[in-house]
Amino acid sequence: MKPLHLLICAAAIALSTHAAPGLAQLAATAPDSPQTPRLTVDQLRARYGDGQSRYMTVKGMEIHYKDEGPRNAPVLLLIHGSQSSLRTWDRITVLLKKRYRIIRFDIPGYGLSSPATDEAARSVKPVEVTEGLLEQLGVKRLAAAVGVSSGGTMAMYLAAKRPEMVERLILSNTPSDPVDTSHMVQTPAFLAAQDRVRKTGYQDLDFWNQYLSFFSGDPARISARTRAEYWDFNRRAPEPYPIAMVARIGDGKQAAIEMAKIKTPTFLVWGAGDPLLPEAAVKAITRYLSNATISKVLMPDVGHYPPLEVPDRFARWIETYVEAGVPLAGDKAR
Known part of the structure; x- marks a missing residue:
C-alpha cells in the first residue's frame, strides 16, 4: 500500500484503527482558520435541518434521523458511508416513501448528529447505535437493511448480530477486506487537492x-449542490473522535x-466503475458471505456511490428486490 493512497478516501476509513490518521481525521481535528471557517453542529442544523429532522439520544449521543412513510409499511433502513450523511438517500427516499417506512440517520460525528462522546469512543460498537435507534423507534423487523460503502459494513454487522431483525440485506460498494488503494490511478488535480489537505x-x-x-x-451526475453539502458537512468543528462510530473492517x-x-x-x-472497489471486490465479498443467498447487479457506468450517482436506478433495484420477497400492504391478496 502506498501511504499517500491510504489517506485519501472515505472508504479507506474501513482500515484498521491502527493505521496512520487519514485526511479525514487530519481535517476533522485541525484548528479553525479565517481562510476556511469551520461550521458548528448548531450552524449545520440551522442550515440543513428541516421539517423531517428528528433527534434521539442513543448511548449518550444525540442522533439526527428521519423516519418517513406509512408506519404500517415494510421498513427500510438506509445507512450512509463515511464522510457522508443521510442526505445520500434524499432522492431515494422521495421515490420510495409512499410505499415503505424509511429510516435513515447521521452516524455520530457526521451530518447533524452530535460528536462521539469519550465514553462512546471507549466502549460503544458502531452497530449498537443502529440497534439503539431502532429499539427506541419500536422497529423489530426490517424488510431490508441497505448500506453504501462503510454503511454497508454497518448493515452487515447488524445482519450478523440480529438475524431475526434483518429480512434482506442490500450492499453497495462495501469493503470486505482491509482496503488496498495501491491500484488506483488518480488525476493530477485530485493529487494536488490531497497535497493541500x-x-x-x-x-x-x-x-x-x-x-x-x-x-x-x-x-x-453529482450536482453542485451535493458538492457544496459535502464541503459543509466535512468542515464541522473539530471532532475528538471523527471515525469512532464508523463501522470498520479493521x-x-x-x-x-x-x-x-x-x-x-x-x-x-x-458500481463496477468504482476505482477503489471494482468488480474484484464483488467476488471477494461473495466469498465471505458464504452462507447467504447472493443476488448481484453490476453497473459498469457507476462509481463508488451508486445511491448518490444513480438514485432513481438504485431505488428501482431496492423495490424490485424487496417486493420479490416481502409482500407489501395490499399485495397479499393478489
Missing part, C-alpha cells in the same frame, strides 16, 4: 469537487467471522 489540514471545496468526480462513473479477521454468520438473503448493487 496534508499541508493545511483542510478539505476545501475543490478537494470535494475532485473527490466526488474521481469516485463517480460520470461526474456530471484487519479483516473478525469481519470475516461476522460475514460468515450471515444467512440473510443479500443483494449486491455495485
Whole structure:
C-alpha cells in the first residue's frame, strides 16, 4: 500500500484503527482558520435541518434521523458511508416513501448528529447505535437493511448480530477486506487537492469537487449542490473522535467471522466503475458471505456511490428486490 493512497478516501476509513490518521481525521481535528471557517453542529442544523429532522439520544449521543412513510409499511433502513450523511438517500427516499417506512440517520460525528462522546469512543460498537435507534423507534423487523460503502459494513454487522431483525440485506460498494488503494490511478488535480489537505489540514471545496468526480462513473451526475453539502458537512468543528462510530473492517479477521454468520438473503448493487472497489471486490465479498443467498447487479457506468450517482436506478433495484420477497400492504391478496 502506498501511504499517500491510504489517506485519501472515505472508504479507506474501513482500515484498521491502527493505521496512520487519514485526511479525514487530519481535517476533522485541525484548528479553525479565517481562510476556511469551520461550521458548528448548531450552524449545520440551522442550515440543513428541516421539517423531517428528528433527534434521539442513543448511548449518550444525540442522533439526527428521519423516519418517513406509512408506519404500517415494510421498513427500510438506509445507512450512509463515511464522510457522508443521510442526505445520500434524499432522492431515494422521495421515490420510495409512499410505499415503505424509511429510516435513515447521521452516524455520530457526521451530518447533524452530535460528536462521539469519550465514553462512546471507549466502549460503544458502531452497530449498537443502529440497534439503539431502532429499539427506541419500536422497529423489530426490517424488510431490508441497505448500506453504501462503510454503511454497508454497518448493515452487515447488524445482519450478523440480529438475524431475526434483518429480512434482506442490500450492499453497495462495501469493503470486505482491509482496503488496498495501491491500484488506483488518480488525476493530477485530485493529487494536488490531497497535497493541500496534508499541508493545511483542510478539505476545501475543490478537494470535494475532485473527490466526488474521481469516485463517480460520470461526474456530471453529482450536482453542485451535493458538492457544496459535502464541503459543509466535512468542515464541522473539530471532532475528538471523527471515525469512532464508523463501522470498520479493521484487519479483516473478525469481519470475516461476522460475514460468515450471515444467512440473510443479500443483494449486491455495485458500481463496477468504482476505482477503489471494482468488480474484484464483488467476488471477494461473495466469498465471505458464504452462507447467504447472493443476488448481484453490476453497473459498469457507476462509481463508488451508486445511491448518490444513480438514485432513481438504485431505488428501482431496492423495490424490485424487496417486493420479490416481502409482500407489501395490499399485495397479499393478489
